[in-house]
Amino acid sequence: MIRDGGISGVTILIPPSFSEIEIYKNNKIKLSSGILDKNVSKLAFDNNLGGFEFLSGIPGNIGGAIAMNAGCYGSEIKDIVEEVLILERDGELKSYNNEEMQFSYRKSVIRKDQIIIEATFKGMHENKSYIKGKMDEVISSKKVSQPSKVATGGSTFKNPKEVKAWKLINSSGLSGYKIGGAMISPIHNNFFINTGNASAKDFEKLGEFVIHEVEKHHGIRLEWEIHLIGDSIDEI
Ligand SMILES: Cc1cc2nc3c(=O)[nH]c(=O)nc-3n(C[C@H](O)[C@H](O)[C@H](O)COP(=O)(O)OP(=O)(O)OC[C@H]3O[C@@H](n4cnc5c(N)ncnc54)[C@H](O)[C@@H]3O)c2cc1C
Structure with missing residues (x-):
């Protein structure tokens, strides 16, 4: 989420059109970082590749998914990535293997001055009906458990190890709580x-309030999953 004062600096958008695809015989695919996650899962389905089904439920492009080690329902990017090609700040292209990416829960080694260009993934050979079944399961589970057709950034906080963030928020009596928009x-x-009409400030204030209330009720400090970047309006 970009704060209301914007970003004083250069930002680079990797568009969905940056989407070259190479398919190899050994259950591997190489993808440019702009391709949308849902299109990656369709591509895997078309090529009988299992392991990519979870991407059908994640918005964004594959570069963002790698940077965030995105995942759902027990699968994450770290399970399928083999090699990531990164453009370093000094213009050098460097290849990182899975271990070097240091994937952990919604985190990787990627810093804000590095750009993921492409990545090679390895799946496993599966039949189409199995893959389709899993994709449908992801999509329908998301439909019933998450709001749809509204402006949202998805999960706001990381789930602490012992309990889901939504449960902590709910049992702190905050369901439906509002600050500004x-x-x-x-x-x-x-x-x-x-x-x-929410401002980024409304959003950040609501998040800080939730962190405070959850800590008061449960003694657990929630950690933002959403990245807050840029300057607040008071700073410009
Ligand atoms: C409705 C909804 C549901 C969601 N469900 C899930 C879910 O189930 N699981 C999950 O993990 N996430 C989920 N998310 C969060 C989000 O979609 C993922 O984290 C997503 O993978 C991020 O990809 P993006 O392309 O949107 O990246 P952005 O949000 O644009 O960027 C995320 C981070 O990655 C960096 N980044 C992006 N592209 C590159 C690149 N090419 N090179 C280097 N750095 C890069 C950015 O600088 C930023 O730090 C959800 C979001 C929404 C709105």
Whole structure:
């Protein structure tokens, strides 16, 4: 989420059109970083490649998914990545293997001055009906458990090891709580939604309030999953 004062610096957008694809015989595929996650899962389905089904439920492109080690329902990017090609700040291209990427929960080695260009993934040979079944399961589970067709950034906080973030928020009595235009979704308490005119400040204030209340009720300090970047309006 970009704060209301914007970013004083250069940002680089990797568009979905940056999407070259190479398919190899040994269950491997090489993808440019702009290709959308949902298209990666379709491509894997077309090529009888299992292991990519979870991507059908994640918005964004594959570069962002690698940087964040995105995942859901027990699968994550770290399970399928073999090699990542990165453009370093000094212009050098460097290849990182899975271990060098230092993947952990919603985290990787990627810094903000590095750009993921492409990555090689390895899946396993599966039949199409099995893959389709798993993709449908991901999509329908998300439909019932998360708000849809609303402006949201997805999961706001990382799940602590012992308990889901939404449960902590819910049992702190915060379901539906609102600050300005930002509201805690009553459908999934770890999703904040923009009810129409939320500023980034509303959103950040709501998050800080939740962190405070959850710590007060449960003694657990939630950690932002959403990256907050840029300057607040008071700073410019
Ligand atoms: C409705 C909804 C549901 C979601 N569900 C899930 C879920 O189930 N699981 C999950 O893990 N996430 C989920 N998310 C969060 C988000 O979609 C993922 O983290 C996503 O993979 C991020 O990809 P993006 O392309 O949107 O990246 P961005 O949000 O644009 O960027 C994320 C980070 O990656 C960096 N980055 C992006 N591209 C590159 C690149 N090419 N090179 C270097 N750095 C890069 C950015 O600088 C930033 O730090 C959800 C979000 C929404 C809105």
